[in-house]
Amino acid sequence: MKTAAIILLSAGIIRAITNPLYGLVILWLALWLYPNTLLFGTLPANIRFDDLLLLALFIIAIIKKKHQFNWLSSSVFRLATCWWLVCVLGSISGLIYSNWGSTGDVVKFLIKALYIPMTVVILLAFVDNTNSLKLLLHSLLIAGALAALLGIGTVLFPDAFSDFLIPNNPSELSVLEDLDASTELERRATGAIGIVSTSILCPFTALLGITLFGKAFRKIISPLLSVLATIIAITGLVFTQSRGPLIGFLTASSLLIFVLNFRGSNLYKFAFIIVFIIVLSTDNSLKVLLMNRFIGSTGSTFDGGVKKREQIWHMFADKFDAALVINGVGFIPCQRIYGIDVHNTYIGSLIYGGIFGVVLLLFILYEFIRRSRQHLKSSSRLENEWSSFLICLCIFLLIIGMSIEAFQQIFCMQLVFVAFTISEILSNRATVVSINKSKINADV
Numbered sequence: 312m313k314t315a316a317i318i319l320l321s322a323g324i325i326r327a328i329t330n331p332l333y334g335l336v337i338l339w340l341a342l343w344l345y346p347n348t349l350l351f352g353t354l355p356a357n358i359r360f361d362d363l364l365l366l367a368l369f370i371i372a373i374i375k376k377k378h379q380f381n382w383l384s385s386s387v388f389r390l391a392t393c394w395w396l397v398c399v400l401g402s403i404s405g406l407i408y409s410n411w412g413s414t415g416d417v418v419k420f421l422i423k424a425l426y427i428p429m430t431v432v433i434l435l436a437f438v439d440n441t442n443s444l445k446l447l448l449h450s451l452l453i454a455g456a457l458a459a460l461l462g463i464g465t466v467l468f469p470d471a472f473s474d475f476l477i478p479n480n481p482s483e484l485s486v487l488e489d490l491d492a493s494t495e496l497e498r499r500a501t502g503a504i505g506i507v508s509t510s511i512l513c514p515f516t517a518l519l520g521i522t523l524f525g526k527a528f529r530k531i532i533s534p535l536l537s538v539l540a541t542i543i544a545i546t547g548l549v550f551t552q553s554r555g556p557l558i559g560f561l562t563a564s565s566l567l568i569f570v571l572n573f574r575g576s577n578l579y580k581f582a583f584i585i586v587f588i589i590v591l592s593t594d595n596s597l598k599v600l601l602m603n604r605f606i607g608s609t610g611s612t613f614d615g616g617v618k619k620r621e622q623i624w625h626m627f628a629d630k631f632d633a634a635l636v637i638n639g640v641g642f643i644p645c646q647r648i649y650g651i652d653v654h655n656t657y658i659g660s661l662i663y664g665g666i667f668g669v670v671l672l673l674f675i676l677y678e679f680i681r682r683s684r685q686h687l688k689s690s691s692r693l694e695n696e697w698s699s700f701l702i703c704l705c706i707f708l709l710i711i712g713m714s715i716e717a718f719q720q721i722f723c724m725q726l727v728f729v730a731f732t733i734s735e736i737l738s739n740r741a742t743v744v745s746i747n748k749s750k751i752n753a754d755v
Contacts, residue, residue: 321360324364324367331368331372331437332437332446335368336446338368339450340457342365343458343512344502345360345503369433371436372436382431386678387731387732390674395424395425398641401640402643404635404638404665405635408644409640413646413647423721426721428728431732434447434732434736435735441740451519452520452537455513455515455516459547461475463546463547475502499553500547506551507715509547510553511556511717511720511722513544517544517548518703520536520537520540522697522703524578526692528696545560555711555713559707559708559709560707566706571703620655620714624658631662637667638664639662639663639668640662640663642716645662652716655712655716657672659718668719672718682734683705686734691737704730
């Protein structure tokens with residue numbers, strides 16, 4: 312499997328040079344299904360193949376498209392760059408405070424964080440018409456569904472998927488034949504990106520699949536793919552056993568299905584109600600996992616999770632140095648200084664980024680609201696439906712932000728800025744259509 316992955320990734324990088332749009336399609340597969348056995352020793356300095364692919368696409372975007380679009384004028388790119396700069400300021404502040412401990416880890420984190428504005432540039436450069444938008448959305452659904460399947464596979468058949476498991480986690484390498492008797496750690500889906508990232512990607516994919524089943528998107532996106540990706544992603548989410556994302560998705564998807572996006576379609580409404588009744592009224596493995604996770608007595612109860620996080624937050628309130636309130640301490644230095652993450656996006660915005668982090672969080676939330684309102688006012692049905700996705704994605708992130716650093720986590724923010732960039736692409740597309748119509752009317 313390792314050799315096959317190397318060959319496929321190498322071929323993908325070479326192919327991306329001649330056809331960047333092809334590279335953009337396989338980028339998500341490379342990022343979300345990267346075999347962790349390739350993390351060490353495959354390339355110098357432990358560089359990943361997906362790192363090379365993203366860098367190659369970014370360079371091609373700058374070189375080939377420099378006269379065709381001005382990415383510096385993009386509000387999404389500017390916001391993504393500001394997010395990265397806040398990470399830089401907080402990290403430098405934390406390094407100084409900790410006497411420059413964990414410098415190497417901080418540099419790696421900041422390089423990874425830089426991929427977010429780079430991703431925005433790549434999308435703006437190559438997704439410039441309906442066909443490329445269609446290809447992007449299809450590739451996001453497929454890659455998200457495959458990542459969910461991989462997460463399920465690492466729970467049910469960890470030996471078969473050991474190449475994808477995060478190293479130094481031997482408890483996940485035993486086959487789980489009895490889900491009910493397995494421990495909490497053993498029954499949580501990790502995939503290739505870890506439990507937290509998988510629990511964020513699955514709801515993102517499911518909400519995207521529901522949105523793309525809307526009347527306008529159904530004309531350019533396969534309805535069957537939307538439904539299948541949604542089902543697989545929800546199943547993957549259940550296997551992560553992540554309480555915050557489960558609650559957040561249930562809330563956001565209910566709003567999306569019953570209020571915002573599906574006034575004219577009853578398929579998802581009917582399926583949602585039926586599945587909900589079946590899961591709660593019958594004896595099944597998924598129900599056992601859910602019930603044990605929320606109200607079980609194995610040390611993973613909801614009450615226990617809340618109490619543990621409250622202790623963490625009180626610790627930060629007592630020990631956080633007021634001198635750090637301007638810049639914060641950064642995500643990585645925080646772990647060295649305090650020995651633990653904040654486990655809260657709102658408190659984390661202050662601890663990691665200081666006042667700048669809090670202001671940035673408010674700007675990101677404002678961007679969700681601004682773009683949603685803009686799309687709702689548009690005459691484009693695609694934009695109207697995309698506004699529903701933005702609203703529900705924001706609600707999901709606000710809910711999970713109570714227990715994890717949603718707006719500070721690199722993987723999560725890359726998905727957020729993918730959503731923002733597609734929003735900008737849809738707006739630009741509608742503007743071009745409007746201009747062309749005006750020209751035609753003027754000529755007539």
